[in-house]
Amino acid sequence: MQNAFTIDNLTYKYPTAKADVIKGITFDVRQGEIFGLLGPSGAGKSTTQKILTKLLDGYNGMISYFDKDLKKQTNAFYEEIGVGFEMPVHFGKLTAIENMNYFSSFYKNKANIRELMERVGLWEHRNIKVIEYSKGMKVRLNFVRSMLNNPKVLFLDEVTNGLDPKNAKIIKDMIAEYKQNGGTVFLTTHLMNDVEQLCDRIAFCVEGTLGETSTPRDLKLKYGKREVKVEYHENGATEARTFELDGIGDNDEFHSLLKAKKIETIHSGETSMEDIFIIVTGVGLK
Amino acid sequence: MKNIIKLTLGEVNRLGKYKILPISLATTLIWCILFFLITSDEAKELTPLFLFADIALMSIILLGASYHLEKQEGTIKSVLMLPVTQSEILISKTIASMFLTLESAIITSIALYFIHGITYNYAILLAFVLVASVAHAAIGMLLSLYSRDFSSMLGILMTYMAVFTIPALFFGFGIIPEKYELLMLISPSQCVYTLVNSAVMNEYDAAKIAIAIGYMILLSVVLFRFVVFPKFKRNSIEI
Ligand SMILES: Nc1ncnc2c1ncn2[C@@H]1O[C@H](COP(=O)(O)OP(=O)(O)OP(=O)(O)O)[C@@H](O)[C@H]1O
Numbered sequence: 231m232q233n234a235f236t237i238d239n240l241t242y243k244y245p246t247a248k249a250d251v252i253k254g255i256t257f258d259v260r261q262g263e264i265f266g267l268l269g270p271s272g273a274g275k276s277t278t279q280k281i282l283t284k285l286l287d288g289y290n291g292m293i294s295y296f297d298k299d300l301k302k303q304t305n306a307f308y309e310e311i312g313v314g315f316e317m318p319v320h321f322g323k324l325t326a327i328e329n330m331n332y333f334s335s336f337y338k339n340k341a342n343i344r345e346l347m348e349r350v351g352l353w354e355h356r357n358i359k360v361i362e363y364s365k366g367m368k369v370r371l372n373f374v375r376s377m378l379n380n381p382k383v384l385f386l387d388e389v390t391n392g393l394d395p396k397n398a399k400i401i402k403d404m405i406a407e408y409k410q411n412g413g414t415v416f417l418t419t420h421l422m423n424d425v426e427q428l429c430d431r432i433a434f435c436v437e438g439t440l441g442e443t444s445t446p447r448d449l450k451l452k453y454g455k456r457e458v459k460v461e462y463h464e465n466g467a468t469e470a471r472t473f474e475l476d477g478i479g480d481n482d483e484f485h486s487l488l489k490a491k492k493i494e495t496i497h498s499g500e501t502s503m504e505d506i507f508i509i510v511t512g513v514g515l516k
Numbered sequence: 517m518k519n520i521i522k523l524t525l526g527e528v529n530r531l532g533k534y535k536i537l538p539i540s541l542a543t544t545l546i547w548c549i550l551f552f553l554i555t556s557d558e559a560k561e562l563t564p565l566f567l568f569a570d571i572a573l574m575s576i577i578l579l580g581a582s583y584h585l586e587k588q589e590g591t592i593k594s595v596l597m598l599p600v601t602q603s604e605i606l607i608s609k610t611i612a613s614m615f616l617t618l619e620s621a622i623i624t625s626i627a628l629y630f631i632h633g634i635t636y637n638y639a640i641l642l643a644f645v646l647v648a649s650v651a652h653a654a655i656g657m658l659l660s661l662y663s664r665d666f667s668s669m670l671g672i673l674m675t676y677m678a679v680f681t682i683p684a685l686f687f688g689f690g691i692i693p694e695k696y697e698l699l700m701l702i703s704p705s706q707c708v709y710t711l712v713n714s715a716v717m718n719e720y721d722a723a724k725i726a727i728a729i730g731y732m733i734l735l736s737v738v739l740f741r742f743v744v745f746p747k748f749k750r751n752s753i754e755i
């Protein structure tokens with residue numbers, strides 16, 4: 231499969247800053263996948279997205295978009311990509327639908343605004359000024375904005391940040407569907423839920439550098455402690471014991487515990503993505 | 517071209533929604549009320565100053581207000597993600613700014629005609645207003661791009677006014693003698709005054725007009741090409 235983006239040794243310095251914010255990162259985003267860029271706050275995730283969407287230029291290194299130099303892309307590039315920002319980007323004094331109609335009017339390939347807004351539960355609130363929207367409503371509107379042109383590549387910066395679980399699920403379902411229909415997604419986040427449920431491949435970004443690219447599953451296998459934790463009832467209290475997952479079939483202690491005691495819970499002790507995040511980045515999530 | 521039209525209509529629509537057009541109309545109306553309180557002779561004397569204030573000052577303030585509102589809301593980022601060029605965006609902003617200046621000039625002219633029967637060569641005034649308002653859109657963008665927010669822009673504007681606009685105003689009131697006019701054309705505000713004054717008074721000094729127009733055009737080209745264009749994208753996205 232072709233690469234949607236190939237990034238080779240990218241470095242970037244904000245003109246006002248002294249040092250590089252992005253310090254030589256190399257990765258690729260394959261067509262048809264959901265690629266997750268993870269990292270603690272201030273790592274450079276949004277900066278990377280802004281470079282890939284041509285909002286920031288003056289970077290060093292090579293970026294290709296479907297094998298063509300990103301720098302040579304004309305504004306037709308924006309017919310093909312959809313961009314969701316982490317901050318609200320709408321005209322507050324206009325209604326949601328006025329905002330969507332305005333932005334949509336510039337695209338050749340127009341998505342059905344009503345369908346999108348209905349899906350995220352904003353259609354009934356379409357005639358409200360965006361300034362009166364709640365935080366979560368603005369986030370959902372940002373997502374609709376990113377889908378207005380039926381993009382070929384979708385960029386999402388912290389797309390579920392500030393959403394309740396129900397709305398987060400709706401958006402995640404829409405992203406998964408978008409991928410099913412052949413779309414490519416570049417997603418930045420520090421929410422591990424998003425990663426486990428959505429991403430095909432992920433890379434950790436820490437202080438402008440990038441670790442190796444892997445899959446959520448591989449990471450779990452690599453960093454996960456494979457063990458089973460059994461909680462059981464004894465003498466009016468809850469006790470717990472932990473067993474190695476390897477060779478558990480022959481572990482007599484484990485089996486007799488299962489037979490003899492009143493079991494309350496059994497958990498396989500895979501390290502959570504949260505733990506892996508902390509191990510890999512050396513930083514806790516905020 | 518289609519993009520420019522759509523962007524411009526969007527800009528003008530928002531001038532209304534964000535109350536920038538109403539503010540512009542209100543200041544124009546205050547002038548018009550003033551016209552009732554003065555004699556025709558006085559009105560004729562003051563006409564260039566009214567038009568001058570609008571082009572040399574109000575246009576910069578209103579452009580700055582609209583730019584910083586947009587920057588604060590982050591909408592410029594969203595607009596930059598559209599399949600439009602940066603030139604198209606800047607052209608539409610300039611046209612919107614011209615629209616505001618023109619709207620005030622037209623209302624002022626109508627009021628002057630009906631209240632005091634004052635007329636002048638509207639075609640020439642129109643041409644002058646357009647040239648001057650492009651240059652002042654460029655100046656407005658320049659000040660906007662070099663300021664963090666609207667209030668800091670007003671701070672910079674104070675300095676700009678002290679250096680360029682107040683002297684032109686003194687000139688308009690006759691405090692600065694006319695022999696310095698040529699020298700004072702170094703001030704964009706003075707250019708506006710000279711142009712507007714000659715159109716209203718129907719007195720044309722070819723050399724001065726040529727210099728004023730040439731300077732306005734030069735300023736527009738240089739500022740847009742070498743300052744506003746290269747800085748616009750960068751400054752619009754950082755908060
Ligand atoms: N406009 C700017 N000018 C100068 N420095 C900036 C600018 N924007 C961001 N930075 C710096 O660049 C670094 C990376 O910022 P970035 O926004 O890319 O982080 P992030 O990984 O997206 O963090 P978060 O998870 O908090 O969104 C930070 O140290 C930040 O201070």
Ligand SMILES: [Mg+2]
Nearest residue numbers: 275276316387
């Ligand atoms: Mg970010």
